[in-house]
Amino acid sequence: MSENVLRLENVTMQFGGVVAVNDLSLEVNKGEIVALIGPNGAGKTTAFNVITGVYAPTNGAVYFNNEQIISNHPQGNMKKLYKGENLGKFPHVMIKTPDQITHLGVARTFQNIRLFRELSVFENVLIAKHMRQSANVFSATFRLNYKEEKQMREETQEFIKILGLEQVKNDKAGSLPYGQQRHLEIARALATQPSLLLLDEPAAGMNPQETQELTAFIRRIKDEYNLTVFMIEHHMDLVMEISDRIYVLDFGQTIASGVPDEIQNNPRVIEAYLGVQQDA
Numbered sequence: 001m002s003e004n005v006l007r008l009e010n011v012t013m014q015f016g017g018v019v020a021v022n023d024l025s026l027e028v029n030k031g032e033i034v035a036l037i038g039p040n041g042a043g044k045t046t047a048f049n050v051i052t053g054v055y056a057p058t059n060g061a062v063y064f065n066n067e068q069i070i071s072n073h074p075q076g077n078m079k080k081l082y083k084g085e086n087l088g089k090f091p092h093v094m095i096k097t098p099d100q101i102t103h104l105g106v107a108r109t110f111q112n113i114r115l116f117r118e119l120s121v122f123e124n125v126l127i128a129k130h131m132r133q134s135a136n137v138f139s140a141t142f143r144l145n146y147k148e149e150k151q152m153r154e155e156t157q158e159f160i161k162i163l164g165l166e167q168v169k170n171d172k173a174g175s176l177p178y179g180q181q182r183h184l185e186i187a188r189a190l191a192t193q194p195s196l197l198l199l200d201e202p203a204a205g206m207n208p209q210e211t212q213e214l215t216a217f218i219r220r221i222k223d224e225y226n227l228t229v230f231m232i233e234h235h236m237d238l239v240m241e242i243s244d245r246i247y248v249l250d251f252g253q254t255i256a257s258g259v260p261d262e263i264q265n266n267p268r269v270i271e272a273y274l275g276v277q278q279d280a
């Protein structure tokens with residue numbers, strides 16, 4: 001049996017009466033690249049927000065390396081509003097914070113690029129490294145001694161070189177071409193030394209050549225850093241080329257899962273998603 005790194009069990013996320021994710025169960029195994037696809041508003045980013053501790057799910061549980069990191073059931077007003085299933089299955093409440101989840105080895109990038117645009121490439125990566133070292137950037141900045149700071153700068157330098165950002169390391173992040181900003185965002189996530197990397201639409205807004213470069217980049221870092229990758233993406237050429245397996249969401253529920261060939265030929269997926277043009 002494959003070793004799973006990430007497991008979602010019956011996760012439901014409701015915003016008031018709106019069910020964004022509905023009884024979602026899935027697994028991502030060690031070393032896999034798994035894609036989460038589906039129409040706009042299907043609940044993909046909400047699922048990522050639950051996994052990374054941004055939202056406490058209304059019901060359900062999340063496991064990372066077989067350790068429960070999140071578990072919840074409807075509470076307060078939600079007891080009346082709850083529309084999902086499996087009520088009573090998750091009596092134990094466990095909600096790790098985003099920082100704690102990052103420290104365990106889960107990193108993510110966001111749909112909208114979140115770099116420090118006025119800071120250099122080097123500084124952007126250095127700050128991400130500090131985040132790994134300490135729970136928040138302020139304590140990290142002021143408490144490191146000279147030796148630790150020097151070592152961290154050296155590691156950042158080495159890391160920038162390996163990721164091919166050496167040429168632009170002193171450039172302001174905001175001045176980089178769009179494709180390179182996306183690479184830098186991934187580099188920042190990697191600087192926290194994750195074993196699981198969550199990418200939220202990494203190819204959004206990219207042209208075909210940038211998308212091709214990104215495909216190669218994701219493959220390379222996956223191998224070099226021994227990563228497991230879980231990725232939301234609308235660019236189907238990228239998804240079909242790179243994914244070991246795919247989950248398809250529609251209205252918060254899984255409507256299909258399988259290898260790229262199975263998904264491409266699944267009539268339900270074609271009807272709900274692949275047959276229609278998506279916004280990136």
Ligand SMILES: Nc1ncnc2c1ncn2[C@@H]1O[C@H](COP(=O)(O)OP(=O)(O)OP(=O)(O)O)[C@@H](O)[C@H]1O
Binds near residue numbers: 019039042
């Ligand atoms: N904080 C929130 N409060 C209320 N409703 C929300 C919130 N976040 C998401 N939703 C709703 O949940 C549903 C799922 O949204 P989500 O952003 O997860 O979809 P998505 O599949 O990531 O879409 P896209 O491909 O457009 O990014 C939508 O109906 C959205 O309006």
